[in-house]
Amino acid sequence: xxEPLAGTVLGIVPVIPTPFDSRQNVDAAALExxxxxxxxxxxxxVCLPAYGSEFYKLSEEERFELVRxxxxxxxxxxxVMGQSNHxxxxxxxxxxxxxxxxxxxxxxxxLPRMFGYPEEAxxxxxxxxxxxxxxxxxxxxxNPGGPSxxxxxxxxxxxxxxxxxxxxxEEASIGPKIRAIREATNGAVGxxxxxxxxxxxxxxxxxxxxxxxxxxxxDLFVRIFEKIQAGDVYGAASIHRSMLPQIGLALxxxxxxxxxxxxxxxxxxxxxxxxxxxxxVEVDERLAAHIDLLNRLVLEEAARHGLT
Numbered sequence: 001x002x003e004p005l006a007g008t009v010l011g012i013v014p015v016i017p018t019p020f021d022s023r024q025n026v027d028a029a030a031l032e033x034x035x036x037x038x039x040x041x042x043x044x045x046v047c048l049p050a051y052g053s054e055f056y057k058l059s060e061e062e063r064f065e066l067v068r069x070x071x072x073x074x075x076x077x078x079x080v081m082g083q084s085n086h087x088x089x090x091x092x093x094x095x096x097x098x099x100x101x102x103x104x105x106x107x108x109x110x111l112p113r114m115f116g117y118p119e120e121a122x123x124x125x126x127x128x129x130x131x132x133x134x135x136x137x138x139x140x141x142x143n144p145g146g147p148s149x150x151x152x153x154x155x156x157x158x159x160x161x162x163x164x165x166x167x168x169x170e171e172a173s174i175g176p177k178i179r180a181i182r183e184a185t186n187g188a189v190g191x192x193x194x195x196x197x198x199x200x201x202x203x204x205x206x207x208x209x210x211x212x213x214x215x216x217x218x219d220l221f222v223r224i225f226e227k228i229q230a231g232d233v234y235g236a237a238s239i240h241r242s243m244l245p246q247i248g249l250a251l252x253x254x255x256x257x258x259x260x261x262x263x264x265x266x267x268x269x270x271x272x273x274x275x276x277x278x279x280x281v282e283v284d285e286r287l288a289a290h291i292d293l294l295n296r297l298v299l300e301e302a303a304r305h306g307l308t
Contacts, residue, residue, distance in 0.1 A: 008182075008190025010166060010210040012197075012225055013045045013081060014038055014218035015052035017261055018066060020275040026062050028069040033270050034215060035073040041219035045106060046070065047081040050140075051254060052214055052261065055083060057277045064098060071103035081106040081138065087114065089125040093132035100133045108138040108168070116145065123156055130161035138166035142194065150177050151184035158185050168212055170194035175206035182207055196247045196257070197221055201237045204228045214250070214257070216264035217243055217298055219307045242301035246294040255281040263288075264295045268308075 016038070019030035038046045048070055049055035049063045058066075067082045074080055082104030084095035096107045109129050111122050130137040139157070141148040148169045157164050167181065167189055178191045190209030193199050197213035200221070208228075213221050220239055227236035250260040258276040265271035283291070302308070 008165065008187060008209050009229075010045060010190060010192060012041075012043050012210055012218055012221045013047050013192065013212045014041075014043060014215040014221075015050045015212060016046050016048040016066075016070065016215055017258065017265070017271075018049060018053045018055075018058065018062075018277075019271060019273060020277055021273055022275060024275060024277045026058070026065065027273065028065055030271065030273070031066065031069050032073045034265070035070055035078070037268075037270050038215060038218060039074070039077045042222045043078060043218055045079040045081050046074070046215075047083055047108060047212060050083040050085075050108070051110075052257065053083070054258060054277055055085060057279075060095075063095075064102060067099050067104055068102045079105040081108050084109045084129070087112045089128040092125075092129045096129055096132045096137075100135050104135070106136050106138060106166075107133050108140060108166075110140040110142065111149070113141075113143050113145070119149065119153060122149065123153060123160070126157050126164070127160040130157070130164050134163060136165040137161065137163050138168055138192070139164065140168040140170075140194065142170040147171075148174075148177075151180035154181045154189050155184040158189055164189065166190050166192055166209065168192045168194050172199055172202070174199075175203055178203060178206045178208055196251050197224075198244070198247050198251065200224060200228070201233065201240050204233045204236060213247075214261040216261050216268065216270075217246075217302075220298070220302060220305070223305060223307075239301060239305070242297050246291075246298055249291065249294055253281065255279075259283050259287075260291050260295070263291050264298060267292070267295055267299060268302075 019027040021027045082099030086092040193211045197211040200211045224236040250257040262274040
């Protein structure tokens with residue numbers, strides 16, 4: 001059984017990719033070895049269906065089937081975070097309620113950033129969705145057009161929705177923002193780093209509450225976070241450096257990320273089909289060879305730590 005969620009440190013929460021068969025149909029049964037790997041890696045929670053799960057290519061029922069299957073395969077050994085994204089707070093709230101009803105013990109959702117909404121609108125959005133459920137809530141903010149939300153937003157949302165527990169941010173140089181959020185909420189809101197775990201070393205001394213990378217390297221990320229918590233930032237960085245080339249390539253685009261992630265999972269014996277649902281980028285021989293080269297660095301690092 002996983003440890004109770006203590007405070008605002010959630011640790012490593014990998015995003016589970018969606019397995020597809022050769023006809024691009026969802027293969028929910030293929031989630032079982034992926035969830036099992038996360039359990040063995042020692043994570044306390046997994047997340048789906050998020051951007052790293054190709055959620056934007058899935059039907060509503062496919063999304064619910066993934067959450068339902070993940071909860072079943074987890075069997076209480078790891079918490080399932082049900083991503084409940086929709087541009088409308090009314091429908092995001094309904095997704096959140098259904099995911100919680102399926103057994104998701106944490107609900108996550110992304111703030112709508114397709115247009116330049118004022119912060120007051122984003123606050124109303126988040127409060128409505130968080131208020132639809134009683135389980136802990138994680139709010140994700142990725143804003144390519146400008147800065148993400150900060151301390152004042154976190155404080156006001158915590159006042160409006162006491163179950164708001166975590167904030168996931170996906171940008172560099174947020175150390176001061178993490179410290180400000182912790183101070184503004186009296187330590188009641190934990191900040192997790194997204195963006196593939198690229199910035200976790202940079203944020204090691206700022207009280208970062210964890211990271212949400214892909215699944216394929218989550219066991220290495222667990223080792224990194226353990227070293228960070230033990231004060232061994234150099235040791236954490238020495239592991240991270242072998243992973244950075246793959247992370248950098250994967251973050252060139254979301255679709256490249258899917259190919260990198262699934263090819264690495266296949267190389268680790270955890271996924272048979274590496275199909276990415278259309279529309280996606282074409283992986284020619286040269287790109288495939290480069291992905292496999294960078295994945296080899298990760299495999300060698302895993303082997304050095306006895307992780308197969």
